[in-house]
Amino acid sequence: MTPLLLIFTFVYHFEAGICEGLNNLYHRPGHDVTLPCGSGSSPHTCSSTTWFFNREPFPTIIEVAKGNVIQSSDRAARLRLNTDCSLLINSITAEDAGRYVCRQSGQSEARVYLNILTVSQSSHRDDEATLNCSLWRYKELSPCKKNSILWLDETGTKLVGEGDGYNVIQTKCVSVLTVKSQRGSNRRYTCQIVDEDNKVQIQADYTPVFTGGTDHLYIIIGSVVGVVVVVVVITAVLIKCRRRATATEGVQKATHTPDEAESSLTYVTVNHDHQRAPPKKKVKEENVTYSTIKTQEK
Missing domain, CATH: 2.60.40.10 (Immunoglobulins)
Structure with missing residues (x-):
């Protein structure tokens, strides 16, 4: 059992050594996130920096190599390497969640777990x-x-x-x-x-x-009632306007113009037949015509 215990102890310390600076970060979509690379590096050492990304079940990919963002990466436009070799990701999405590993020559490896x-x-x-x-x-x-x-x-x-x-x-x-x-x-x-x-x-x-x-049903009922009220009001207005127009036409027909004076004359013919006149006296029959003239009121 002793050799097995020694092996487990060795693996534990080895893992702890290369995973110095392990971080669990929690963010929401849309945030800008900075992933640290170990305890910090000077600008000239970032040329040896490599960033790996793994999101299961997909294989591990390289996002940064020798201090430069891999332009063929789908996220290249949202990635940038800072002067301290930390990795900046703009406007993160759920697909950015996973394990990030920063590796530098002569430096301990840092792992960052991004949770979204x-x-x-x-x-x-x-x-x-x-x-x-x-x-x-x-x-x-x-x-x-x-x-x-x-x-x-x-x-x-x-x-x-x-x-x-x-x-x-x-x-x-x-x-x-x-x-x-x-x-x-x-x-x-x-x-x-x-x-x-x-x-x-x-x-x-x-x-x-x-x-x-229920609220949605009330909104629908209210909308229907509102439409009905509007229709009723519009119909009442149209009927009222129609009645006014009919009354105006009747008044116009009852009004006569001066040109219609001649058509307003009424002629009556009266026939006086004196049948009871004395037999010896002959009376001449005359036809008398009367006319009635309507004068226009001024």
Whole structure:
């Protein structure tokens, strides 16, 4: 057993020696991150600096060789080597999570593990929303322990298991929070990553957006009622305008112009037939025509 114990001791110290400065960094997408390379180097020694990156299940790739960023890298536009040989990554994404190794001639090797926290939402039904809190990390590290990803409501109360209007399930490094829609509320939830001592490493706030439910129904009903009211008002206005137009046409027809004076004359013919005149006296019959003339009022 002694030789085996000596071997394990040797490996442990050897690993500790070449991995001096091992770091666990926690960030969120969009941040600019600086990965340190050991205890620091002078500008002239960066010419021997090499940065390796590994994200499982993909093979290890070289991002920096002899102090220069490899331009063929997909991330070349977002990488830069600082004067202390640290590696700067601009606007990180979840795909940047993984293990970074800085190697320099004559210097101890430094490993940096970049962990990235993301929070997203998906809805299964109109009256509830599902929030996914994921920690993207290098799988070589120990898996996320139970309750290492915590959900808190806006009062700071921890949400564990199933409760009033919520349900929490953690699978490896992903924690899923399902919350019910509550009318008149706009609640905010916080996802935290904690270590073994319950020390918060990183956290993110999120306010779910509900696309349906009771509030959504009220909005639809209100919109329909509003449209109906508008249609009724427009119809009433059109009817009123139509009545006014009809009344105006009637008044115009009843009004006569001077040119119509001749057509306003009424002729009456009166025939006086004196049948009872004395037989010896002959009376001459005459036809008398009367006319009525309408004068235009001034």
